[in-house]
Amino acid sequence: MSLLFRESQRREATLDALLATRGLSTRAGAASVVGPKKALKHSVVWGATRLRADLVSLMPVDVYRKVGRVGVEVPKPGVLVAPSSVAEGHPMGIGEWMYSSQTALDRTGNSVGIIRETDALGKPARIDLVDPDEVSFRCKGGRIVEYRVSGELVDAKYIWHERQFTVAGIPFGLSPIAAAALSLTAGLSAQEWAVAWFENGANPSAHLKNEAKVLAAGEAERIKARYGESVAAGTPFVSGKDWTYTPMAAKAAESQFIEQMHYTDTDLCRFMGVPADLVDVVSNAGGSITYANITQRNLQFLVTNLGGSIKRREDALSTLLPAPRYVKLNRDAVLAMDAKTRAELVKIRIDSRTMTPDEARALEDEEPLSEEQYAQFDRLWPTRSNAPVTNTPTGGGQ
Known part of the structure; x- marks a missing residue:
């Protein structure tokens, strides 16, 4: 038996005990601990994420210039045609790039890329997307002051960062499920929410690390005691004025949130911002969609469910252009x-x-x-x- 397997068993047992002390039940008496990617593997979450990303990637990215009161379409710069590449001579088209970045936004609340090239005006000319799970943020005063990708420091001026489901005071985005958990537990204190959300066995779910000074022996002992309390409770360990947040257990916390609260497929559709019928989920509300009103249904989805996300993406992409040019995603293209x-x-x-x-x-x-x-x-x-x-x-x- 490997050390990793024994450690996993110990964490599951510890989590069950902690959940029991907080009155959280498990299904059929079985352990509800699931793997870090269980939430993404859930077919409803996967289907909703795919549908949103597919529709966004279908929309042509058009560039306009304001002339008087009219927007006149102008040629697109290269970054809005092929913003990245997967190998020499193999460019990544804007549709594929939009799909990948939208998937990252809906999975983690953040789409992060590294700016590899700039144009004559200093605007990004090539943006290579990276796995948001490999990105950590060092924050101070509600601002991100340092980015690390796979542990390597990257200057903020070379980072492309789109956010979704932001919360005041937190300079990075949340996943749809994390945002739902935060809203649904608003009646609890921040500490109670952290315990319920980030609890992950015997390890603290996130480490907020002090990098401002070297700690003396006495300070180290006090912090060690606080760290032990954090380990026991499963809450984030906080120290110092500057702090680095690494979401070690975000995916596991999402899975546990879904499992413990016994949310249905319809609830998950609501969290993901996708009508249940569009991902083949039978809604308790009943009703049916026919070809007589399918166009209106698609329009409703674009306006009420995707409208805000599309507008925020248009605003973000417009920063790639010199003023007074701006970006519009052609919504009519998906209203077939x-x-x-x-x-x-x-x-x-x-x-x-x-x-x-x-x-x-x-x-x-x-x-x-x-x-x-x-x-x-x-x-x-x-x-x-x-x-x-x-x-x-x-x-x-x-």
Whole structure:
């Protein structure tokens, strides 16, 4: 039996005892400790994460420049076409990059990349994404003052950092499940929430390390005693004015939160910001989605569930551009309508003079109508006229 296996057993036994003292039950009397990636392996969480990332990656990234009161589309810089690469001669397109970064945001609340190249204006020209689990933050006064990637110090000016589900006073993001846990336990004290969330056996879940000074012998003994108390309680160990936060047990805590609270698939969909029916979960509320209202359903999802995330991503990507340029993700690209609904909408716009027939044909990747085609229309419908109709006043009665 390996030392690692024995240590794992000891942690499970310790966790069960701690949960019992706090009135938290386990399912069917069995140990509820799960692996660090159990929450991600849950099919509902995985399906919701994939759906959100897929939809975001489908949206074309367009760049506009404000001219008067109108936004005029302009060419995209290279960083918004192929922002990274996986090998020499193998660029990573913007769609794949958006998918990967959105997945990181929905898994951990943070998308982190290293800026490898800059353009003539000093704006990022290449951003290589990194695993957010390999990133640690040293914070001071509610600000991040140091980034480490896989243990190596990286200057903050070379870091690309997007956040999601932020909390005042915490300069990094939370995962959807962690944000839900924090909100649902708002009635508890911070210490109680930390115990319930970060509890992970005999080790403190996070170490907040003092790097400001060398500790004297007496101070070291006092801190050692405090560390022992942290080990016993499973709460983060805090010391010093500058602190480094490393989320050692974030994934395990998410798994335990789901297991201990007995949340259903519908609850998980609510946490992830995805309607249950879109990931094949039967909602207790009942109802059904038919093809008659699928377009409205997709629009509702984009507005109420993804709208905030998309807007924050647009704002973040706009920082890659010189002012007054800005980024817009084309939401219309994912509102795929059936042919009949699309044709009706185009006809309404043409009849209301807000779109020309040539513009409508361009949406279907078709060339403008030729003179020969117009002549054929005249032969088929010779009485058709687009002349405006005027009302002729009638005379008064005799």
